[in-house]
Amino acid sequence: MPKEKIYLFVEGNDDEIFFRKLITPILSKYYKNIEIIKYAQMKKDKVNLFLLSIRTLNFDYLFFADKDEYLSIKQKKEKLSEKFEQLAKENIIIVVLEIESWYLAGLDETASETLHINYFTNTDNLSKEDFNRLYHGRFNSRIDFIYEIIKLYVIEKAKQKNKSFSYFYNEYIH
Amino acid sequence: MYISQLSISNFKSFHRANIKLRKFNVLIGANAAGKSNLLQLFKFIRDISQFGLENAISLQGGNEYLRNINLKRGNNIVGLGLKFDILKEYGIKRNTKIGILEAKLKNFYYTFKIKLNLKNNTYYVIKDELTAGLHFIEYKKDNKTFDYGTANLYINLLKNSYEINFKSKLKKIEANELFPTLPDMQKFLNERIHKSLIIESPLIYTFPFEKIAYFMKNISMYDFDTRLPKKATQFLGKAELEENGENLAIVLRKILSDIEKRRAFFNLVNNVLPLIENIEVKSFLDKYLQFLIEESFAKGQFIPSSMISDGTIFIIALIIAIYFENKPCAIFEEPERRIHPYLISKIIDMMRDASSNKQIIISTHNPEAVKHADIENLLLISRNERGFSTIDRPAEIEQIKVFLKNEIGIEELYVNNLLKL
Numbered sequence: 001m002p003k004e005k006i007y008l009f010v011e012g013n014d015d016e017i018f019f020r021k022l023i024t025p026i027l028s029k030y031y032k033n034i035e036i037i038k039y040a041q042m043k044k045d046k047v048n049l050f051l052l053s054i055r056t057l058n059f060d061y062l063f064f065a066d067k068d069e070y071l072s073i074k075q076k077k078e079k080l081s082e083k084f085e086q087l088a089k090e091n092i093i094i095v096v097l098e099i100e101s102w103y104l105a106g107l108d109e110t111a112s113e114t115l116h117i118n119y120f121t122n123t124d125n126l127s128k129e130d131f132n133r134l135y136h137g138r139f140n141s142r143i144d145f146i147y148e149i150i151k152l153y154v155i156e157k158a159k160q161k162n163k164s165f166s167y168f169y170n171e172y173i174h
Numbered sequence: 175m176y177i178s179q180l181s182i183s184n185f186k187s188f189h190r191a192n193i194k195l196r197k198f199n200v201l202i203g204a205n206a207a208g209k210s211n212l213l214q215l216f217k218f219i220r221d222i223s224q225f226g227l228e229n230a231i232s233l234q235g236g237n238e239y240l241r242n243i244n245l246k247r248g249n250n251i252v253g254l255g256l257k258f259d260i261l262k263e264y265g266i267k268r269n270t271k272i273g274i275l276e277a278k279l280k281n282f283y284y285t286f287k288i289k290l291n292l293k294n295n296t297y298y299v300i301k302d303e304l305t306a307g308l309h310f311i312e313y314k315k316d317n318k319t320f321d322y323g324t325a326n327l328y329i330n331l332l333k334n335s336y337e338i339n340f341k342s343k344l345k346k347i348e349a350n351e352l353f354p355t356l357p358d359m360q361k362f363l364n365e366r367i368h369k370s371l372i373i374e375s376p377l378i379y380t381f382p383f384e385k386i387a388y389f390m391k392n393i394s395m396y397d398f399d400t401r402l403p404k405k406a407t408q409f410l411g412k413a414e415l416e417e418n419g420e421n422l423a424i425v426l427r428k429i430l431s432d433i434e435k436r437r438a439f440f441n442l443v444n445n446v447l448p449l450i451e452n453i454e455v456k457s458f459l460d461k462y463l464q465f466l467i468e469e470s471f472a473k474g475q476f477i478p479s480s481m482i483s484d485g486t487i488f489i490i491a492l493i494i495a496i497y498f499e500n501k502p503c504a505i506f507e508e509p510e511r512r513i514h515p516y517l518i519s520k521i522i523d524m525m526r527d528a529s530s531n532k533q534i535i536i537s538t539h540n541p542e543a544v545k546h547a548d549i550e551n552l553l554l555i556s557r558n559e560r561g562f563s564t565i566d567r568p569a570e571i572e573q574i575k576v577f578l579k580n581e582i583g584i585e586e587l588y589v590n591n592l593l594k595l
Contacts, residue, residue: 013523017445041519041545043581140438141497142527147441 005033007054007061009047011040014146015064015099021150022106026173031060044083051086062172063091066098073164093172096124096164100131103149105162111152115145123162175385175502176533181255183287184242185218186211186234189562193553198529200522200547201537202588203555208563209507209537212555215254216393216505216535223390226374227288231297237290244561253287253301258386265309266381268352273312275344277352280307280324282386286371299368302331306382310344327353327382329363329372336363336372355380388502395505398491400484400512406462415499419491423463423479426490427455429498442493446520447486452476485512492521496528503533510540519546526551541585549574549584556594568593 006027008019016036024034039047054061063080070076073094081089095102105123112119117134120126135145159166181192187208201209214234221230234240241252258281265278287301310322325342327349338356340349350356359377363370372378378387396417403422411421413428429435430453443450452468454476466476467486479487488509495504510518522543525534538544544552549569558564568574568584577587587593 013520020448038519041583043583136530140531141442141524142530143445143524144438144441147444 002028002030002032003060004031005035005059006031007035007037007050007059009037009039009050009061009063011064011066011099012038014103015095017143017146017150018099018102019064022153022155026155030173048084048086051084055086061091062093063087064093064095067094067096067164093168094164096162097126098128098131100128101126101162102158102165103146103153104131104134105165106153106155106158107149108152108154108157111149111154114152115148121161124164175258175260175389177256177389177503178259178281179255179257180215181253181285182215183251183253184245184249185215185240185252185254187242187244187557187561187563188212189242189245189560191563191565193565193567195533195535195553196529196551197533198526198547198551199533199535199553200543200551201535201553201555202539202544202593204591205539207555207557209555211563212565213395213505213507213535213537216503217395219254219256219390220393220395222371223373223387227297227299227369227371231288237292237295237297241290242562250290250292251287251300252290253285255285256283258282258284258389260385264385267313270347270351272344272347273314275347275352276311276313277382278309278311279382279385280309282306282383284373284386299331299371302336302371304329304372304383304386306386308382310342329356329359331363331367335367336360353381392501393503393505394495394499394501395507396491396495396509397507398488400487400491403465403487403491404480404482406458406464409457409461409463414501415491415494419487422487422491422494423455423465425494425498426453426465427463429494430455435498439493439498442497442524443490445524446489446493446517450486453490485514488512489517489521493524496525496532496534501532503535506534506536508538508540509536510538510543515542518542522546541589544588545583545585549578552584554593566594
């Protein structure tokens with residue numbers, strides 16, 4: 001029996017596309033409604049109020065954040081829970097390095113060839129800048145490139161190629 | 175190529191202003207601060223290039239409305255300065271007496287000043303100067319190369335004639351040998367001295383100036399009237415999107431018939447209008463075109479453009495203008511007017527995305543647009559104590575940085591009219 005609702009807190013538009021297009025269809029087996037909240041441009045207090053309301057309503061939530069310059073996942077989680085007092089550490093998932101690493105993780109060799117980009121066996125250290133260097137040439141738009149990645153995305157491949165994605169998938173979906 | 179710097183004197187509400195531009199620029203400011211006047215400046219540049227200086231002045235309301243009306247009558251000199259930076263390397267090779275020379279464009283500067291006569295509505299060009307920064311490399315017969323560094327080619331209005339000046343280490347070479355159209359261009363300009371500008375010369379469309387000429391002529395100022403694309407469009411119409419969007423069906427037909435463009439178009443539409451499954455353009459009475467939309471909830475049923483919401487039509491036209499039109503600069507006045515707040519961040523993202531290929535300039539009053547635009551892209555237009563419009567970059571104001579550090583959002587400072595600290 002699917003649960004009523006889950007809220008996914010994501011940083012920005014690129015994250016929102018990833019979760020709306022690739023994760024929502026999988027989570028819809030477990031939840032009747034999946035809502036995505038982009039929090040990067042929100043004030044700390046507002047994020048806390050969203051979290052408080054969701055907790056009060058007894059809905060599930062997951063909070064995704066990039067690892068950024070932090071040395072470890074643990075350090076980033078601590079920083080986030082310090083910043084947002086309503087945020088439970090166990091609901092935080094750190095994306096390593098950034099959402100772009102998760103996008104590229106789901107491409108197999110054929111897909112990379114189709115998109116005319118390098119094939120990466122591991123994307124744990126790939127940054128936004130690496131991602132931005134890839135699409136120029138074949139694509140005039142980063143957004144167009146993202147949507148082409150989605151069409152060719154293989155979840156199983158992403159689990160093999162990115163540790164943080166694998167952790168998220170194994171811990172929270174399966 | 176994009177305009178990287180702009181200096182203005184006495185144009186409409188501006189007295190003196192000097193500002194650096196980026197590839198994506200968001201103009202903000204209170205009503206009547208001068209945002210529209212700044213956008214009009216780009217239209218003025220385009221009109222000079224398309225219709226000539228005399229018509230361009232007339233299209234701004236004549237001498238009286240071109241200059242700043244707050245100025246004393248004696249101050250009738252309107253001036254503009256533009257710096258263009260080149261994004262993609264571009265150049266030509268010429269056979270010269272010293273061998274093969276390659277000239278690569280680095281940048282352009284263009285400055286002009288016009289003295290207006292308010293009594294008889296005439297004008298007199300008092301400054302007109304175009305400079306192309308070029309990088310020269312010589313290819314020798316033994317496959318070696320010699321780098322001559324950067325040199326400037328000037329076309330400059332003197333008292334009674336135009337001068338062509340080529341300052342470089344290429345001492346043995348005359349500018350005319352490298353740029354053979356220059357003598358004819360000089361002749362053309364001398365025949366119209368003080369009445370027309372360098373950018374009006376037809377020979378401006380030859381190397382090394384053709385890029386600047388193309389840029390100025392093709393600045394687009396979109397102001398979509400969503401009622402027009404709802405109606406059927408005649409087959410016979412321009413292939414490029416009209417600034418009011420009236421020929422949207424014709425442009426859509428062209429995009430949808432190209433496999434690669436069609437693919438990209440639906441990806442981009444899907445990003446903001448996920449319910450749109452398909453768009454078709456149909457002809458009827460052998461004379462008209464109309465576009466229809468199929469939604470994912472009602473597959474097989476096509477809704478004609480006349481029944482589509484203004485917002486949907488606006489977003490489709492906007493996507494085409496920023497991604498599919500071959501224009502170097504696209505300008506939009508308050509493009510967020512018909513867009514849901516949730517979509518504004520996505521539209522701003524798309525503009526930022528598209529600005530890697532063209533310069534985009536928008537004006538807005540919307541706090542959501544301000545919030546998502548990135549502070550570096552914001553240009554604040556305001557009036558100073560004398561009533562003149564000024565331009566500031568909030569990102570460069572130290573006090574604003576303190577507010578931002580303390581989690582007071584840029585949009586909150588904007589709404590509270592605190593950006594001009």
